[in-house]
Amino acid sequence: MIEFYLDRSSGLSPYLQLMQQVRQALRVGLAEPGEQLPTVREVVAKLAINPNTVLKAYRGLEYEGLVEARPGLGTFVVDSLVAPPPGTHARLRRGLRRWLDEAQAAGLDDASIVGFVSSTLRDAAEERVA
Amino acid sequence: MNALAAHGLGKRYGEHWALRNCSLEVPAGRVVGLVGPNGAGKTTLLQLAVGLLAPSTGTIEVLGLAPGKSREALARVGFVAQDAPLYPDFTVGETLTIGRRLNERWNQDWAERRLAGLSIPLEKPVGQLSGGQRAQVALVLALGKQPELVLLDEPVARLDPLARREFLQSLLDAAVEHGLTVVLSSHLISDLERTCDFLILLRDAEVRLSGAIDDLVERHRLLVGPRGRSTAGAGIARTIRESHTDKQSTLLVETAGPVGDPAWESHVVDLEELVLAYLGEPNEPRRPVDVLHRVEARA
Amino acid sequence: MSWLIYRQHRQQALSGAATLALLALFLGLTGMHMSAVFHNSGLAHCLGAHQHGDCSDIESSFESRFSTLRQLVPFLMVLPLLLGLFWGAPLVARELEHDTQQMIWTQGVTRLRWFSTKLAALVAVTLALTATYAVLISWWLGPLDRSTGDRFQPGIFDQQGALPIAYALFALALGIAAGTIVRKTMSAMAATLVGFVTLRLLIAGVVRRHYLAPVSKTYVPLPGIDTSHAGAWVFSQQTTEAGHTVAPFTIGSVCPATKTSTTATLDRCVRAHSFLEHDVFQPAGRYWLFQGIESAVYVGLALALLAVTVWWIKKRIA
Numbered sequence: 001m002i003e004f005y006l007d008r009s010s011g012l013s014p015y016l017q018l019m020q021q022v023r024q025a026l027r028v029g030l031a032e033p034g035e036q037l038p039t040v041r042e043v044v045a046k047l048a049i050n051p052n053t054v055l056k057a058y059r060g061l062e063y064e065g066l067v068e069a070r071p072g073l074g075t076f077v078v079d080s081l082v083a084p085p086p087g088t089h090a091r092l093r094r095g096l097r098r099w100l101d102e103a104q105a106a107g108l109d110d111a112s113i114v115g116f117v118s119s120t121l122r123d124a125a126e127e128r129v130a
Numbered sequence: 131m132n133a134l135a136a137h138g139l140g141k142r143y144g145e146h147w148a149l150r151n152c153s154l155e156v157p158a159g160r161v162v163g164l165v166g167p168n169g170a171g172k173t174t175l176l177q178l179a180v181g182l183l184a185p186s187t188g189t190i191e192v193l194g195l196a197p198g199k200s201r202e203a204l205a206r207v208g209f210v211a212q213d214a215p216l217y218p219d220f221t222v223g224e225t226l227t228i229g230r231r232l233n234e235r236w237n238q239d240w241a242e243r244r245l246a247g248l249s250i251p252l253e254k255p256v257g258q259l260s261g262g263q264r265a266q267v268a269l270v271l272a273l274g275k276q277p278e279l280v281l282l283d284e285p286v287a288r289l290d291p292l293a294r295r296e297f298l299q300s301l302l303d304a305a306v307e308h309g310l311t312v313v314l315s316s317h318l319i320s321d322l323e324r325t326c327d328f329l330i331l332l333r334d335a336e337v338r339l340s341g342a343i344d345d346l347v348e349r350h351r352l353l354v355g356p357r358g359r360s361t362a363g364a365g366i367a368r369t370i371r372e373s374h375t376d377k378q379s380t381l382l383v384e385t386a387g388p389v390g391d392p393a394w395e396s397h398v399v400d401l402e403e404l405v406l407a408y409l410g411e412p413n414e415p416r417r418p419v420d421v422l423h424r425v426e427a428r429a
Numbered sequence: 430m431s432w433l434i435y436r437q438h439r440q441q442a443l444s445g446a447a448t449l450a451l452l453a454l455f456l457g458l459t460g461m462h463m464s465a466v467f468h469n470s471g472l473a474h475c476l477g478a479h480q481h482g483d484c485s486d487i488e489s490s491f492e493s494r495f496s497t498l499r500q501l502v503p504f505l506m507v508l509p510l511l512l513g514l515f516w517g518a519p520l521v522a523r524e525l526e527h528d529t530q531q532m533i534w535t536q537g538v539t540r541l542r543w544f545s546t547k548l549a550a551l552v553a554v555t556l557a558l559t560a561t562y563a564v565l566i567s568w569w570l571g572p573l574d575r576s577t578g579d580r581f582q583p584g585i586f587d588q589q590g591a592l593p594i595a596y597a598l599f600a601l602a603l604g605i606a607a608g609t610i611v612r613k614t615m616s617a618m619a620a621t622l623v624g625f626v627t628l629r630l631l632i633a634g635v636v637r638r639h640y641l642a643p644v645s646k647t648y649v650p651l652p653g654i655d656t657s658h659a660g661a662w663v664f665s666q667q668t669t670e671a672g673h674t675v676a677p678f679t680i681g682s683v684c685p686a687t688k689t690s691t692t693a694t695l696d697r698c699v700r701a702h703s704f705l706e707h708d709v710f711q712p713a714g715r716y717w718l719f720q721g722i723e724s725a726v727y728v729g730l731a732l733a734l735l736a737v738t739v740w741w742i743k744k745r746i747a
Contacts, residue, residue, distance in 0.1 A: 006324065014324060041306045048298035050161050051306045052327045119397075126398045180535050184744075204537050211531035217437070224436060231432050233537035268532070275537065 002031055004043055011118075014049055016125055018057035026066065026081040037067060037075045131194055133158040133279050133311035134179060138188035141174050148174040149335050152188065156313070156328060158278070160342075161305060163326035164315035165405060170332040172315040173212060176283050179313070180209045192279055205234055208272035208280040213288065214265045218257030222267055225256055226274065233275035241274040244300070262293025266300060273304050279311045287316065298325055323401045331408050339408045343401060350404055353381045355394040363391035371407040382407045430538060430546045441516055442554060449558050453565055460569040463495055467572035476575055488576045499573065505566065505588055509596035510625050512555060517604020518617040520547060521742070525612040544742055548735070551601065559597040566593065578659030581716050583633050586662070590720040595727035600625050602731035606738045632726065638664065640722045643709050650680060650706040652695045660713030671703040680704050 002025050004018055012020065025031040038046075040054045058075045061067040068078045103113050132155045139152040149171040156162055164172050177183040178190050181198015195203040216225055222245065230236045245252065250263050259267065265285055272280055282301070286294040302325060305312050314326065322329070329346060331339040339346065353364055357379050361369070367386035372379065382399060389396045399407075435442075467473050472491050475484040492499070521544070524530040534540045567589040574580040574589075586592070603624050608617035643664055650656055650668070668677045684690075684698035711719065 041303060044306050045299050045303040047324075048295055048302055048321075049324050050327045051302065052161075053324075123398060177531075182531060182534060198535070198539070201537060201539070204535065204539065207535070209531070209535040211528065211535075213528070215528045215532050217529060220436070227436075228433060228533070229536065232430065232533075271532070272535075 001035070001038060004038065004047060006047055006049065011122055012125065015053045015057040015060065018043075018054065019060050022057070022061055022066065022077075023081055026077065026079075031077050033077050033080055035077045036073075037077065039074055131158060132156055132191075133160070134162075134190070134192050134313065136175075136178075136188065136190040139175075139178065139185055139190050140187040141171075141178060141183060142186040147335050149178070149332075150187075152337050154330060154337060154340055156311070156330075158311050159309060160311055160328040161302070161326045162311070162313040162328040162330060163322045164313055164330045164332065165319060165322060166315075166317065166332035167409065168317055171335045172317075172332055173283050174335075175330075175332065176209075176281050176313070176315060179281055180207055201234065205275060206278045208275065208277035210265070210268045210272050210280070210282040210285050212283040212285075214261075214268035214285065216256045216264060216268055216271070219255060221253050221255050222250055222259070223252035225267055225271055226252070229271050229274045235276050236274055237276055238274070241270050244270050244304075248296070248300070260293070262289050262296060265289060265293070265297050269297065269300060269304075273308070273310075276308065277310070279313070280305075281313045283315050284317065285314070286321075287318070294321075319402050319405050322405065329401075329405070331405060333409055339405075346404065347399060347401060349384055350399045351383055351385050351389070352397040352399050352403070353379075353383055353389065353394045354397065355379055355381075355391075359391075359393050361394075363389075364394045365389045370404075371410060430543070431550070434547055434550045438516075438551075445512075445516070445554070445558055449562060452562065456565050456569045459498060460565075463498070463569070463572050466491065466494065467576075472572075472576060491576050492573070495573065502570075502588060503584060506629075508562070509559070509593060509600045510622065511600075512559075512597050513600025513602075513604035513621045513625055514618045516551060516555070517601040518608045518621050519614045520551065520605050520608055521738075522608030522612055522614040522617045525609075526614060540742055541739065544739065548605070552598070555597055555601055556594065559594040563589065563591065563593045574660075578657065578661075580660050581662035581711065581713060581719070583637070583662075586716075586719070587629075587633060590717070591724045592720060592727075595724035595731075596629070598731045599628075599727040599734075602734040602738075606734040606741075609738045609741050628730070632723070636726075637719070637723060638662075638711070640719055641711065641715060643711050646706075646708045646710075648706050648708075649699060650704055651699055652686065652692055656706055656708070658708065658710055658713070660716065662711040662719075664709040664711075665707075666709075667707040669703075669705045669707065 002022060004021055006014055006017055010017060022031070022037065031037075037058065040051050040058075043049070043054045044051050058067060058069065062069055062075075066077065066079050066081070067075050069075045100113065103116070108116065134154060134156040136152050136154045139154075140150040141148045142150075152171075152175065164175065166172050174183065178185055179192055179197055181196075181203065190197060192203065193206050195206070197203055197207070217228075220228070226238065226241050226245075229241070230238055242252070245267070248263070248266050250259070250266060256264060256267065269282075269285070272282075280301075285301075286297050289297060298321065301312065301314070304310065313330075316322070323343070327343050329340060329343050330337060350370070353361075353366070355364075355378070357374055357377055359379065361381070364381075364383070365385050365387040366381070366383045368384040369381050370384060371382040374380070382403065470487055470491060472484060472487045475487055524533065530540070534543065538546075570580075570585070570589050574585070577585075579585045580589075587596070600621065604617065604621040607620040607624070608614065611617045611620060648654065656666070666677065668675050668679060670679060670683075680699065683702055684695050684704075686695060
């Protein structure tokens, strides 16, 4: 069973962290389809977080098709995270390389590029939910 | 039905207002953070909500009832006062008996199980418990009568971090178990985003901000742009806090619409930043900002 | 609530019961002894058969025999005050001092129900204890009262009959009111002490004599007429000889009762010198009436204080 944790310094709001941890668990095979996620009550009792946070995270994962809420039983994993096909990886890598060249030409150093990527990821994640 | 509703609520001691112009609506099922500096009026608001104080002006209702006046109101609302006052010469078990004898509904099994789970022995006199254990006993006493709403006045302020975490775990677990509405006051902001989904911010006896946290965060933005740039196209309803360097301006604003002007970078505001900004507002008398009402007015 | 009242106040109740038991033991043993001597010395018989003045020898020997016990009597006046201090003052003050009212008034009973239940229990126990004590002390003082005839005198009047009960109720109400208003046990106890003593002195010293207009009697102090007014509360006695005030013993020296004098000669002597007695007093027959009036005064004050307390709890606290 997945055990959740919260990272205060990550900058991501708690429910996004929970979603991320579920996706990560699926990616590395720590959770598999059919497995039950911890109940809202279990997560709340362990982390002392707001119950709605857990509900939001589970609903978000359900929207992404990764889990399914079964009334009276709990929330269950229904899909594994399939890695994108190899061709996608190569295409994404080429696109990223082009963008990196542009960013470096504009004067951004490595740390600035990483900061840029982090903050844009963050904003995108928040806006996706809003 | 709202768990708590106040209209123009005020409490005065002679010339001094401990709370004024307080109008709030808290939906049921929330975990509400009541935040503000010491002396802002948090204890006053909570005591008005449980009937330990009577209003000087305005009204307050909890679960649709006048606080503290009827057996029903007393049965459906639990309270843990600051520093968890209990009778120190009573044992833990006798403290539970107070709950059992003085309340119509009482779940003795639940109370005993909970204390056993926390390894708090029933025979121990309350005066010999640690601060964290006393807070847990006070919480069990407040929840054992199976209320729908529980109000807590700075329950974790004087606890060490471990005791604080354990108390919040107990509280939120019980909230899920029984579908409680929780109102929790604190002068610490750090646990706020984690535990609460509704915020009431008090400063100088007035409500400065109140609403669901998701809505509040969505309605505010941190705008960064060149110094001297007009804010006309930035979709600002109200600037809460601003700071300037010689080249750059940073504004924490309440938004009225999308940021049209690309010169302004728009960032999501961290809840803690938002609270600090509202706490630092200059001290003017103004209508309290209730984001929910403003949303309704615009719609 | 009854469990809570017992659990919170059991030490106070036990102390009260123990004190009463000790007092009862002491009064019982000494009282029986006094009663026995009262009868065996013939004083009982003498007082029953003769005028008060004729038993003076046996009386003085009886009274001096028990003079130590008599000296203890004034100390008993403190007993009702103790109830006010130790049962009354802490009742509400202790909760407010430690802020536990925030816990106990948010359980399932309203603060008025909490107070009225506690008050009822406290008054019931106080009545039981003080009524027992009042009966005991009145019985104990019986022989001394009859010997001295001082039952109606201030200081003795206060100790017996219904008054210990009334004083106790008043002290209790005063303590409770003080504790509620002042919110601190120690200060409330001080206020109760001052209030109780002041009022007792005021009423016993100044007010009591005016409950009813006293009787003024002017008469010729013939031999055989009782001038001692046993059992009455004598305000003043004045002897005049032909209109001039003289010392009381003057009659005895001017018209002495010698072996050779007869009732008739003494009679003539007294009339010849125009001796007159002018007495102002409350007659012995009014004893219970005065007990009743003073009890009503103190109980009335107690009720007023309790009304103030109820109002204060309802409106003024927090």
